[in-house]
Amino acid sequence: MSAQDNTGRRIGMAWTPMHTTIAIVAAALVIGLLPGVKMNLVVNGIFLGAIIALGAIGLTLIYGILNFSNIAHGDYMTTGAYVALFVVASLLPQFGIEGKGLGPFTFGYPLLIAIPISVAAVAALAVALDVAIYRRLRERGVNTVVVAMASLGLAIAMRGLVQFIWSGEVQRYPRETRKFYQLAMDVRVPPDAIFITIVTVILVVIVYLVLTRTKMGKAMRATADNPSLALVSGIDTQRVIWWTWVIGAALAATAGILLAVFQAQLLPTMGWKFLIPLFAAVILGGIGNPYGALVGAFVIGVSSEVSTQWINPSYKPAVAFAIMIAVLMVKPRGIFGGGR
């Protein structure tokens, strides 16, 4: 019985980062109330933060368990977006499945079919690449910097392949133009942003439940905590690594699709350019900490959006890094670092 008594408190403890996220979003909205700050930018930043969060959670899990920075993570996003494009623009129309302008959204219901297909494809690709490349490097005990460089090579190769298949031209999912919602304080919300928020919330809750309720999720956290103790406990670390890729790649593919919807365009460089905010969010939250990455994502999303009010938007990545550095000067191990 004592276990059940304690369960409540455990959830309470683990949900603190969730509360922090809600608090940060609320704080961002309060900042938006300040005179001279455009609330519209704050709200936009929250939506951008949601997309960053999906990429950053996967990136930080991969860092925590495989112990290297997956520089190809942005290109997993790009690949996910383009696989979905293939599904909605080429594959499904062959079966007479076409459509756009589902309810209030710009995209059609075929995109809802394309998301799970793309997620499965990118997850399978990630596992295949682990077998083909990363596992071999691990077995040879290669330095993690070399592994990160391998992922850089993979990033360039994936981007090249996307460009080769789909060309470097701007592409779009079949879309219907939709009016933005006009809210108080000059806030203009594209209906698609509602979809992005709902998908992000669902996925974050699923990842949380996987990490805290399933045996494999607990084994993932255990492996991140103490790899050699995981080995002597009999945890199959190879399987843990594959599941980490599956989760990371699935989140990245979804993030890529949502980014393509949010920006209303696909470009072969879209994921690569997203790497800086991703890494800023991961480092800000404390490397390896998924809840930290969630919080970091919203800090980076909102602050870099709001900065465009005073600074040229092309400096957004620089703003993301400046904020990251400022926080690290106060808390060198990130907002949630140093918990060990």
Place this chain on the structure above:
Amino acid sequence: MALLEASGVVAGYGQTEILHGVSVSVDSGEMVTIIGPNGCGKSTLMKAIVGLVRAWSGSINFQGADISAYPPERIVRTRLCYVPQSNNVFPNLSIRENLEMGAFIRRDDYRGRIDEMFELFPDLARESGRRAGTLSGGQRQMLAIARAMMLDPIMLLLDEPSAGLSPAMMGLVFQRIREVNESGVAMLLIEQNARDALQMSNRGYIMVAGENRLEDTGKDLLSNPEVASLYLGG
């Protein structure tokens, strides 16, 4: 034949040879302690036995099977379980989750085993939802032993279970170790507190510079004047 029989084990890290042919044996239900100065290779020997360090030559037999080429995750399936000296819990997992990870390879319902561990270590039961990283040194050591006990081991390897503990805590940990041994689990122990450890051990080994120096019953090692002056601090 002994339960665990390591003979002529040569092992090391990179190019550096640490163990130059060490032999240790443990019988069923026996408690055996290895003592020796820092850096003599005691921990390396344990790591070689559980597969974290590959033995360059020599053999390691457990229950008659040569396990020296097995990876760690296979050795643990033979129910030979290991508690490292430091970093021996998962700090960001709760006490209960640590025990669940100890039972990772079990396919059956192990909740009863968790309750047994909570009976053996009542300190842990009270705060089963607490993160292991926030526990005191003694509680952490208890949890580390309980985690290794989840598989119902035939034999436990404990690397310095009393390291960094207060004398009172140390006594408690030793008492738990004795109870576990009395329940039939064979033990191989590395200890700095050689006197206490030898007192409760059937036999002891003294290792120096990666080689066997002496082997005797716990009592005889304690009463050996040379051992007393050199290894027990007078």
